[in-house]
Amino acid sequence: MLESYFPVLVFILFAAAFGFIxxxxxxxxxxxxxxxxxxxxxECGFEPFEDARIKFDVRxxxxxxxxxxxxxxxxxxxxxxTILKEIAANESIRLFGFFEMIVFLGILLLGxxxxxxxxxxxxx
Amino acid sequence: MDFQxxxxxxxxxxxxxxxxxxxxxKNPVHAALFLVLAFFSAGGIWMLLHAEFLAIALxxxxxxxxxxxxxxxVMMLDINLERIRQGFWSYLPIGALIGILMLAEMVVVLGSxxxxxxxxPQPAEFPAGYSNTKExxxxxxxxxxxxxxxASIVLLVAMIAAVALTxxxxxxxxxxxxxxxxxxxxxxxxxxxxxxxxxx
Numbered sequence: 001m002l003e004s005y006f007p008v009l010v011f012i013l014f015a016a017a018f019g020f021i022x023x024x025x026x027x028x029x030x031x032x033x034x035x036x037x038x039x040x041x042x043e044c045g046f047e048p049f050e051d052a053r054i055k056f057d058v059r060x061x062x063x064x065x066x067x068x069x070x071x072x073x074x075x076x077x078x079x080x081x082t083i084l085k086e087i088a089a090n091e092s093i094r095l096f097g098f099f100e101m102i103v104f105l106g107i108l109l110l111g112x113x114x115x116x117x118x119x120x121x122x123x124x
Numbered sequence: 125m126d127f128q129x130x131x132x133x134x135x136x137x138x139x140x141x142x143x144x145x146x147x148x149x150k151n152p153v154h155a156a157l158f159l160v161l162a163f164f165s166a167g168g169i170w171m172l173l174h175a176e177f178l179a180i181a182l183x184x185x186x187x188x189x190x191x192x193x194x195x196x197x198v199m200m201l202d203i204n205l206e207r208i209r210q211g212f213w214s215y216l217p218i219g220a221l222i223g224i225l226m227l228a229e230m231v232v233v234l235g236s237x238x239x240x241x242x243x244x245p246q247p248a249e250f251p252a253g254y255s256n257t258k259e260x261x262x263x264x265x266x267x268x269x270x271x272x273x274x275a276s277i278v279l280l281v282a283m284i285a286a287v288a289l290t291x292x293x294x295x296x297x298x299x300x301x302x303x304x305x306x307x308x309x310x311x312x313x314x315x316x317x318x319x320x321x322x323x324x
Contacts, residue, residue, distance in 0.1 A: 001174055001254070002128065009131070056200045058290050064196050065286045068189040069279050075181045076275070079261030086262075093266070100269050107276040111283040120287045 062120060073108050077101070132172055138165040152198045160191045174250060177257035 080101050087097030115121060142162040149155040163186045170179040236242075264272055 061196050062290045064193040071189045082257045083261035104276045111280040
């Protein structure tokens with residue numbers, strides 16, 4: 001099984017090298033003559049008047065947490081999908097194996113309806 | 125040392141170094157990004173254990189979703205870096221005490237008495253066509269079906285709690301509701317008043 005992931009490893013190594021080598025090369029080869037004006041933060045011609053770190057709206061947080069929850073829901077679907085053929089082939093657990101996932105999805109559908117009806121997905 | 129061992133030691137080194145940087149980095153955003161690196165390398169180690177679904181789920185859920193949330197939270201807190209560093213020495217004794225307590229507890233529980241190498245049998249060779257994802261599915265959807273259904277309840281509770289805690293309707297918003305706009309009748313907008321003609 002691991003052999004099939006070897007190309008992925010090679011890909012990651014190449015991607016990392018592709019990112020690192022230009023930075024390191026620029027560090028060593030490029031001329032470096034810093035002065036106060038070059039090092040100052042540049043904001044379209046005028047003096048920067050506030051910190052770059054600003055408070056994020058809490059609505060981004062709500063969207064991110066809803067994304068995590070539905071992401072997890074999808075993650076549970078993958079192992080189920082791989083054994084779905086086995087479940088279908090086995091007469092005794094066929095209905096059970098199917099409806100346990102329907103119950104799981106149904107409970108989360110309730111949450112989805114709640115989120116939608118409360119207007120948490122509206123951006124205004 | 126075969127190739128797998130080389131990859132393992134490389135990933136393990138990255139995990140340890142990245143985790144160290146998580147707790148030593150002064151900028152919380154950098155700490156969060158080093159945590160991403162640690163998760164990513166841990167995913168690689170899981171892949172070496174043939175746990176491909178778990179490895180990809182770790183990258184997908186933790187790197188893709190949880191760390192985005194962490195970064196949002198770190199930015200939302202609007203942390204003043206100088207103010208955080210001020211109390212370091214005054215908080216050091218109690219922090220060190222809690223740290224030593226936790227370390228001692230972990231040594232007691234995870235020590236060789238219960239988790240030593242002699243308690244763990246040598247894992248069997250994986251048979252041909254072995255799929256960790258299928259084994260996981262077989263267990264999760266038969267023996268552990270109640271915890272699985274409970275997980276959906278936990279997710280539901282988290283969903284409702286997040287909405288209840290953070291959803292605020294703001295009153296100053298000038299956005300229009302298209303459904304209301306379409307549903308408007310003529311009588312809502314125009315009023316015809318009959319009145320006598322006026323002389324000049």
